[in-house]
Amino acid sequence: VNVVQLRELDKKHVFHPVTSLKQHQENGPTLIIKEGKGIHVTDVNGKQYIDGLSSLWNVNVGHGREELAEVAKEQMTQLAYSSSFQGMSHEPAIRLAEKIASLTPGDLNVSFFTSGGSESNDSAFKIARHYWKLKGKPERNKIVAMKRGYHGITIGATSATGIEQFQNMATAQAPGFVHATTRFNTNCELGDRTDPDFAGSFRGVIEKEGPETVAAVILEPVQGAGGLFIPQDGYLQALRKLCDEYGILMITDEVITGFGRTGKMFGVDNWDVVPDLMSVAKGITSGYSQLGAVIIRESLRDELAELSGDGMFFHGFTYSGHPVACSVALKNLEIIEREDLVANAKNMETVLKKGFAYLEEKHPIFTKSRALGLMAAFELYKDRNNEIPFNPSLAVAPRFVQECTKRGLIIRPVIFEGSNTIVMAPPLTITEEQVEQMIAIFDESLTEIATSIS
Numbered sequence: 001v002n003v004v005q006l007r008e009l010d011k012k013h014v015f016h017p018v019t020s021l022k023q024h025q026e027n028g029p030t031l032i033i034k035e036g037k038g039i040h041v042t043d044v045n046g047k048q049y050i051d052g053l054s055s056l057w058n059v060n061v062g063h064g065r066e067e068l069a070e071v072a073k074e075q076m077t078q079l080a081y082s083s084s085f086q087g088m089s090h091e092p093a094i095r096l097a098e099k100i101a102s103l104t105p106g107d108l109n110v111s112f113f114t115s116g117g118s119e120s121n122d123s124a125f126k127i128a129r130h131y132w133k134l135k136g137k138p139e140r141n142k143i144v145a146m147k148r149g150y151h152g153i154t155i156g157a158t159s160a161t162g163i164e165q166f167q168n169m170a171t172a173q174a175p176g177f178v179h180a181t182t183r184f185n186t187n188c189e190l191g192d193r194t195d196p197d198f199a200g201s202f203r204g205v206i207e208k209e210g211p212e213t214v215a216a217v218i219l220e221p222v223q224g225a226g227g228l229f230i231p232q233d234g235y236l237q238a239l240r241k242l243c244d245e246y247g248i249l250m251i252t253d254e255v256i257t258g259f260g261r262t263g264k265m266f267g268v269d270n271w272d273v274v275p276d277l278m279s280v281a282k283g284i285t286s287g288y289s290q291l292g293a294v295i296i297r298e299s300l301r302d303e304l305a306e307l308s309g310d311g312m313f314f315h316g317f318t319y320s321g322h323p324v325a326c327s328v329a330l331k332n333l334e335i336i337e338r339e340d341l342v343a344n345a346k347n348m349e350t351v352l353k354k355g356f357a358y359l360e361e362k363h364p365i366f367t368k369s370r371a372l373g374l375m376a377a378f379e380l381y382k383d384r385n386n387e388i389p390f391n392p393s394l395a396v397a398p399r400f401v402q403e404c405t406k407r408g409l410i411i412r413p414v415i416f417e418g419s420n421t422i423v424m425a426p427p428l429t430i431t432e433e434q435v436e437q438m439i440a441i442f443d444e445s446l447t448e449i450a451t452s453i454s
């Protein structure tokens, strides 16, 4: 490969998502990846890396799975595409929907297919609003989301996203989205109005807006892109109760947490909560094909059908239930079960935490480590005891990530709000030895950073 030429062509012709356009113009692409096998990817120069974020939190079964390629080829040859509109169907979508129903908690038994997470969330919002409209309450259309939540980049999903940098790109939000600003405070959701955080809680916001104006709440069971926050035990149950109290629909965004990432099949399974709608994408195909879904409670679908009479549900994507994507998803879920990857994610959480304890002991800048399954983070502080951050001009987190990249590990800094958080989510196939390799790279990179900034 002519790497110099590829870099120049990329600079000239590729408009990259979530990238500084100016830096790209000056420096070209950061890495050009050529191939992947297991937890590793290799760039065009032949350098190998651990894919510490499963690329974009999605390659759950790891790279280079031939059986996924084979199933895609078979499906493309037999029937590459067929529509799901106006009741048309095909076996891959039917089998996948049945499989999903067998994995989800409660009566989350019905799947509306999309091509990704943003489309799933927008579809969930429209289903929720449509439901209230059919019930004769069109004014019940607000969606309450959480600050620092990430739900995608379509206008609806961006409006639900609670990260300013993403919202600002749209210059104006879609109407009807409000944010709870208090983070995971169980007491508030349980109704403690004396808690100083109450006004910013879901309960505080919903009561202020008027529960009769709220269609649904949405949140990630574990916040991912916003900095990786794990709710305390009891929080999701309290939120479920709050929704039941006011008849509000509960949407969980399991785009990252779905299909084993947190050491359970779904994030909500950590707390035995059943939402009314669940958005999934990413891990449903491990990125081998583009697919998402909104999974809906059967009772809710039945009610919607009853209320609709002969009315159509006027919402759907050309690629809703794409046969190739559905076949790939089915095989991917078979791999996750056959190799017991959900249990492996839970076991590797223990190994990661052991490594974090060692790093915390050794490196004074390392703190606030956390993990649920294979979704993990830590933070870098100038003075961790007094929570004094590094001067943002030092760009400590990006520099740390560069040090890791040099040593063959791709991970990601949280890229907003001056955060020095490092997030990771390696493939669910990772072994104990490979987790230890990651820890060793963190160890060396921490030493390097501490030396270079002192």
Ligand code: PLP
Binding pocket: 115, 116, 117, 118, 119, 121, 150, 151, 152, 153, 220, 224, 225, 253, 254, 255, 256, 281, 282
């Ligand atoms: N929801 C969550 C929790 C995500 O992490 C993402 C993507 O990172 C999305 C939604 C958006 O999904 P997509 O990029 O497939 O549209």
